[in-house]
Amino acid sequence: MKLGGFDISASGLTAQRLRMDVIASNIANAETTRASFENGRPVPYRRKMTVMEPIRADFRDVLKGKLATKGVRVTQIREDPSPFKQVYLPTHPDADENGMVHMPNVDLVKEMVDLISATRSYEANVTALNASKAMFMKSLEIGRQ
């Protein structure tokens, strides 16, 4: 049996939680100067972003005039190509000849705003899920003595 809206809301919850995980990773690595090494030089952490896409229904459902998309999913986690921040820290172990250190291209303010957006979207999906659940419970009352 198919319960209307449960899996759709669940896919929204999964996607938003993954988005929050990625944001948490960005915040945690806001000062990471050694994410990898290139030619012996440390390369800082690159900010990561999620790319979301609707889950498309199969052709039969579209033909029948049913819902063409069935929820959402994260298709890829992409790296932000914007340049690294340069900070003058001559005593830092990863500083170059001029005393400059490459810092991750993570903007904490941007991450916090994204985090709030993800939280609100997560809550919206929880509300939709609760509404579906309440409706399903209500339909069990049909024909009850």
Add this chain to the structure above:
Amino acid sequence: MDLPGGASFERLVGALHAASLRQQVLANNIANVDVPHFKRSDVVFEELLAEKLSARPDKKLPLKTFLPGHMPGGSPVPEPRVVKDRSTTFNHNGNNVDIDREMVLLAENQLRYNLFVQQIDHEIRMLRIGITGR
């Protein structure tokens, strides 16, 4: 009173199906609130039903047929249809899901669904009283 299978009962069941489908559509809109270029969908049922009712002068649904000799009446209750709204943009990224509106529609649809369930339950209850006398 209509027996289950009668025109009014069938209309109620059709409306219940439409409300259940609308719940899925709204949940889908909410799940895709952050997806660029996503366009929201909605369900048309009430409009189709009103159109079908107003097409006849007596404001009644056409007859239901179940034998080949019967006169054609068409389906008594219209099928709910999912339509996509491609004409608007609400966000800067081409997405047109207004989360506040979706939440209001969600609450409204839930109440509507409860109403239909209650009405169907009431019809069955009346029928049971008619059969058992209590």
